[in-house]
Amino acid sequence: MRKMKFKLEYLKLLKMGKKRSTIRLEKKYREGEVIYLADTSGRIYGKARVSKIIEKSLNELDDVDALIDGFEDLQELKNALSNIYGEISDRQTIYIYYLDIIGWWKEPT
Secondary structure, eight states: OOEEEEOHHHHHHHHHTSOOEEEESSOOSOTTOEEEEEETTOOEEEEEEEEEEEEEEGGGOOHHHHHHTTOSSHHHHHHHHHHHHOSOOTTOEEEEEEEEEEEESSOOO
């Protein structure tokens, strides 16, 4: 089973149910795939199923996408993406992975 890595703050949001998706620049996972939820060092905290993948360009994202991804609004989401990936073109293809949590082994702290 493969790992999907997150910053600890995003693992906490997933655990609280405030984050139900994640946005990535690569289509690395498949719909229906079961993955481990890990921190950036690879430590596993839980397990989830990729329930859906939506392909969009960065400029097609909206406030609803941001809320589902655990952010207050679109600008906060775009700032977070820039912090993670650097400068991203508005035409950059992104992949929204919707996650169904299966369970947690550890509390993200």
